[in-house]
Amino acid sequence: MRIRDLVGMPDLRLRPVVGGDLLDRPVTRLYGTELPEPARYLSGGELVLSGLLWHRTAGDCERFVSSLAGCGVAALAASPPEAEELPAALVEACERHGVPLLEVPVDLSFATITERVVLELAAERVGDAGAQLGRHRRLLTVVAEGGGLSELVEAGAAELGAPCWVLACTGHVVAGPDLPGAADLVREFLVADRLPRAVRGVTLLPVTARGGERLTAWILVVSGDRADDEAAVELASLVGVERARVVQGRRIENRAAGPLLRQVLAGGDVAARIAAVGWDPGAPLRVVAASASDGRVDRVEALLEESLAAVAPGFLLTSVEDEVYALAPAGPWVEEVRSALRVAEPGLGATRVLVGISSPVGHNGLRGAAEEASHARRLGERRLEEQRLGERRQGEWRRGERQPEERRLADRGPGERRLGERLGDRRSGDRDGGLTCVVAGEEIALHQLLLAGVPEDLRGSLRRRLLGPVLDYDAAHGSNLIGTLRVFLDCSGSWTAAAARLHVHVNTLRYRVGRAEELLGADLSNFTERVDLYLALQAG
Incomplete structure (x- = not known):
């Protein structure tokens, strides 16, 4: 009135x-x-x-x-x-x-x-209650008739008179039209002190989370400030009902996942089970292996499920002990999974998620692909550890808390300082930042894959046995012959290329490499000895 x-x-x-x-x-x-x-x-x-x-x-x-x-x-x-x-x-x-x-x-x-x-006010309230009841019945009809999530979101948008979307915490639009800036909205949702929250011209409402965690929730996005709108809250609850139906459907489709993936890991014949799943017998597949630093397999499983559902239809997913395994037809979805996990990082806290993905393989190579995915996951763990170590050392360097080898490097010329920085980057590798790491099989060189399966103490022993004299010489004289050797082998023994990267004269390089050969008792013109030394350098 x-x-x-x-x-x-x-x-x-x-x-x-x-x-x-x-x-x-x-x-x-x-x-x-x-x-x-x-x-x-x-x-x-x-x-x-x-x-x-x-x-x-x-x-x-x-x-x-x-x-x-x-x-x-x-x-x-x-x-x-x-x-x-x-x-x-x-x-x-x-x-x-x-x-x-x-x-x-x-x-x-x-x-x-x-x-x-x-x-008059009482009559208006009765009318409002009638309107709410009518809206509730219309939305429930969509759910009861199995209209699906997209139809429910469309009906909700019509009732609210505003565009609506449903997002997963991986940044994927589960329902609704394209939504620019979806990843930014997910990050706002994950760090919000209270929900619903109006931000960037929309309102973010939580949809039922699996396990009660915000990280595994869906997000209802409604245009405008609808934080106190009962209709928006009601729509979010109904989207939660549809989500439960979607999850249940995935679980039914995944009933073959556990036996199939266990047979893959055991090395058994999987041809019959592949046919039962309904995949093309000739199509290449990929195996995904993932884990979390805190052992929360359920979180990793939920994140992988949401990211793969959007980019790799038909995937199978199950947990085996402390790892999550997925099997999906090969396709250009590796980067999508990487991006999805990056979006979800604000909700991970201190948890680190490691994901390894095999190269595309046929059905006969699935056992090897599963091992490759696990090795890639462990390699991702090493990359994250190296990255954290590098960041800590950089912080110490800025505060003047330099390690002995770093002090020696600081005392050398600018060219060799740049070399040391590049060598540090090389050791850290080209890796993802943050708390997640996704490593695909084709990103791993064969020697990295082989070394990833070697115990750490054995790698250290190999490095010491082959490179010990040079390591000792560098420690005693404050030199960096080991770095010179690494660059020389990285450049495939090219004197010109290695000298250019080191910013030294070719004659200086020849002297240093000769000194390293003398200490090691090695001949770097011999291909076999080059390979041995290269592997020893990579093992460190």
Whole structure:
């Protein structure tokens, strides 16, 4: 109900004195008062009734009206105690503060006004409840008839009169049109102190999370500020119902995943099971192996499920002990999985997620692909450890807490300092930042794959046995022959290329390599010895 509706009731005969252009203000409730400052009892939207018993001076009018204006009342309906005009000071105060003023006829009781307003507000609430019930029934019909998530989101958008989307915490749009900046909205959702939250011109509402975690939730995105909109909250709950249906459907489709993947890991014949899944017998497949640093297999499984569902339809997913394995047709989805896990990182806390993905293989090579994926996952773990070590060392360097070998490097010339920095980058590898690491099989050189399967103590022993004399010489003389040797072998023994990367003269390079050969008792023109030394360098 609005002020205009009250003015239009002929039996009330309310006359607008001030605020004729403000008659569209809504009235939410009625409040009668004779207090000089009633602000403590007002919450906004009231039609205030007063007989002006508080009025003594013009200052009283200013105090009373400013109190009403500060609370955001809808209007003041006033009647003088006797057959007199409304005080001029009251009219002026209402004009000054923008409070609509209605004059009540002296022969009209406030009880009559109260009765009419209460009846009108009650009728409106019944109408609102009916509208809510109708909306609820329409949305429930979509769910009951199996219309699916997309149809439900479309129906919800029509009811709300605003575009709607559903996002996974991997940044993928599960339902709705394209949504630019979806990854940024996910990050806002993951770090929000409370939900729903209005941000960037939309409202983010949580949809049922698996295990109660925000990281594994879906997000209902509604255009505009709908944080207090009951219809938006209702739509989010119904999307949660549809999500449960989607998850259940995936689990039914994945019933063959456990036996199939266990047979893959055991090296058995999987041809019959592949056919049972319904895949093309000739199509190449990929195996995914993943784990979490805190052992939370359920979180990794949920994240992989959401990321693969969007980019690798038909995937199979199951957990085996402390690892999650997935099997999917080969396709250009590796980068998509990498990007999805990066988006989800703000919700991971200190948890590290490691994912290894095999190269595309036929069905006969699935056992090897599973081992390759596990090796790639372990290689990703090493990369993250190296990255953290490098970041810690950089912090120590900035604070002046340099390690002995770093102090020696700082004492050398600028060319060799640049070399040391590049060597540090080389040792760290080209890896992902943050708390997740995805390594695909084709990104791993054969020697890396072989070394990843060798125990760490054995790798250290190999490195020491082959490179020990040079390592000792560098430690005693503050030199970097091991770095020179690494660059020389990286450049396939090219004197010109290696000298250019080291920023030294070719003769200087020849002297250093010769000194290394003398210490090692090796001949770097011999291909076999080059391979041995290269592997020893990579093992460190």
